[in-house]
Amino acid sequence: MEGRERRCLLVKIVFGILGIISGISIFVSFLHYKNYSAAIWGLLSAIFASINLNLHVIYRRGALHLKHTPESLRVVKLSGVILSIAALIAAAIYFILVGVYHEGYKIDGFAPAGIFALLTLKWTVQLYFTGKKYEKFLRTSPGEMPAKGPYQSFE
Numbered sequence: 001m002e003g004r005e006r007r008c009l010l011v012k013i014v015f016g017i018l019g020i021i022s023g024i025s026i027f028v029s030f031l032h033y034k035n036y037s038a039a040i041w042g043l044l045s046a047i048f049a050s051i052n053l054n055l056h057v058i059y060r061r062g063a064l065h066l067k068h069t070p071e072s073l074r075v076v077k078l079s080g081v082i083l084s085i086a087a088l089i090a091a092a093i094y095f096i097l098v099g100v101y102h103e104g105y106k107i108d109g110f111a112p113a114g115i116f117a118l119l120t121l122k123w124t125v126q127l128y129f130t131g132k133k134y135e136k137f138l139r140t141s142p143g144e145m146p147a148k149g150p151y152q153s154f155e
Helices: 003-032 036-061 070-100 110-142
Strands: none
Touching: 003 036, 003 070, 036 070, 036 110, 070 110
16 A cells, blocks of 8 residues: 555544444434434444444455455445445435425424435445445455555554
8 A cells, every 4th residue: 555545544434433323322312312414324324334334444454355355246236236225215205305394404304314414425425435445445356455554453
């Protein structure tokens, strides 16, 4: 792994950790306000952020070829597409409901759920691109590992 690629990967790992933390905090906060739709979208956001984070960490450790096959990453890509469509449709429905009921932004309304469905959309789209990148990596270099880094535990 080159220096630039390693830094880019480190940034993705940090954002993945922040995505998990924010998704869990959204879940807990909106459960308190009894906005269960927004809470569930926050939890889904954390789950998809953790899947992305897991893929990046496995790649960084050089164990991607041990944990995944190109076919399993194709399933990740397909899941990313399907879940992106679902999140986009849900966000559109929530924002339509905000308009129909003239809600504005209320903590227990539809707007927070729509916003967090869009946040989930971000993670599902990234899930597609992460799966695509690592599937291509496994197809072009089967059995190869990236250059040894400080966090790798094999040898």
